[in-house]
Amino acid sequence: MASLLKQSLKLALIQLASGADKAHNLSHARTKVLEAAKAGAKLVVLPECFNSPYGTKYFDKYAETLLPSPPSEEQSPSFHALSKLAKEANVYLVGGSIPERDEGSKDDKKLYNTSLTFAPSGELLATHRKVHLFDIDIPGKIKFKESEVLSPGNKITLLDLPEYGKIAIAICYDIRFPELATIAARKGAFLLLYPGAFNLTTGALHWELLARARATDNQVYVGLCSPARAMKAEYNAWGHSMVVDPNAAVLEQLDEKEGTLIQELQAGKIEETRKGVPLYGQRRFDVYPDVSRGGKFEE
Numbered sequence: 394m395a396s397l398l399k400q401s402l403k404l405a406l407i408q409l410a411s412g413a414d415k416a417h418n419l420s421h422a423r424t425k426v427l428e429a430a431k432a433g434a435k436l437v438v439l440p441e442c443f444n445s446p447y448g449t450k451y452f453d454k455y456a457e458t459l460l461p462s463p464p465s466e467e468q469s470p471s472f473h474a475l476s477k478l479a480k481e482a483n484v485y486l487v488g489g490s491i492p493e494r495d496e497g498s499k500d501d502k503k504l505y506n507t508s509l510t511f512a513p514s515g516e517l518l519a520t521h522r523k524v525h526l527f528d529i530d531i532p533g534k535i536k537f538k539e540s541e542v543l544s545p546g547n548k549i550t551l552l553d554l555p556e557y558g559k560i561a562i563a564i565c566y567d568i569r570f571p572e573l574a575t576i577a578a579r580k581g582a583f584l585l586l587y588p589g590a591f592n593l594t595t596g597a598l599h600w601e602l603l604a605r606a607r608a609t610d611n612q613v614y615v616g617l618c619s620p621a622r623a624m625k626a627e628y629n630a631w632g633h634s635m636v637v638d639p640n641a642a643v644l645e646q647l648d649e650k651e652g653t654l655i656q657e658l659q660a661g662k663i664e665e666t667r668k669g670v671p672l673y674g675q676r677r678f679d680v681y682p683d684v685s686r687g688g689k690f691e692e
């Protein structure tokens with residue numbers, strides 16, 4: 394059987410610290426991406442919200458417009474910085490996520506949590522708008538309602554890196570919904586990538602568990618890329634960006650500080666794992682449905 398990952402691939406996850414100055418943050422991200430490329434990475438991931446502070450009240454101010462695509466420099470400095478950077482570093486670049494404003498939308502909210510992926514040519518390969526919005530309101534305790542300011546995306550993002558194979562991209566809270574991961578894996582993804590920013594409670598409890606759970610369920614590689622923790626910021630991210638292999642072993646995990654993780658994903662590892670625990674031949678779609686027969690993708 395052909396390997397889902399056609400040849401071994403060095404993946405880099407960049408756990409950046411991000412703050413209030415967009416231009417500074419973009420140039421800092423550039424330095425880190427170029428360093429990772431120099432170390433041999435061919436697929437580089439930036440964290441959620443890498444170019445703006447994290448929090449619903451900032452989305453409007455920091456939002457950029459991406460449509461019609463490609464946007465002008467003025468509409469989206471982040472789009473152009475990422476595209477140029479992918480080309481300069483000669484890597485596939487998953488640009489974390491940015492707040493996106495859709496001027497053409499009929500909905501009055503018009504803001505999305507969006508992740509852009511570029512090819513080494515600088516060409517835009519995929520746009521993922523976060524599908525599951527995070528709303529929580531426990532009186533007297535915590536209120537964080539993304540749906541007050543954001544709209545959800547409506548599709549699963551699966552993309553083909555011609556030399557390597559297919560990867561899926563989703564954002565943060567999306568990782569809690571196993572269907573999305575399972576559909577992408579059954580459609581042939583070798584890697585599920587989640588730029589995300591869990592907090593100190595859910596990070597300690599669920600971050601590694603969810604990465605390993607999605608890897609166990611689907612027997613694929615999983616990468617989580619968080620911003621570094623900044624205790625002076627309003628939102629304290631867990632950090633701990635990590636890569637988990639198809640057998641659910643954590644290959645490497647950062648701590649909470651800024652850092653870069655580079656891991657080689659091995660061709661053949663998925664097939665070896667699936668031989669050992671043959672879920673793929675033993676599912677009972679006569680007893681329960683195959684969720685991958687549904688699923689909405691970009692045309």
Ligand SMILES: *[C@@H]1O[C@H](CO)[C@@H](O)[C@H](O)[C@H]1NC(C)=O
Pocket residue numbers: 409410411412413414415417418421422
């Ligand atoms: C982003 O900009 C702020 C303000 O200039 C700075 O404090 C922060 O360290 C920057 N983050 C990165 C990743 O450079």
Ligand SMILES: *[C@@H]1O[C@H](CO)[C@@H](O)[C@H](O)[C@H]1NC(C)=O
Pocket residue numbers: 441442447448449452490491492493505506507523527539564565566590
């Ligand atoms: C995207 O979603 C997360 C929650 O999962 C939210 O907290 C974050 O600030 C959003 N980021 C952007 C850039 O919109």
Ligand SMILES: *[C@@H]1O[C@H](CO)[C@@H](O)[C@H](O)[C@H]1NC(C)=O
Pocket residue numbers: 529535592593594595
């Ligand atoms: C993190 O988020 C969870 C649930 O979303 C919330 O219950 C908890 O209080 C938050 N923790 C911190 C440290 O903000």
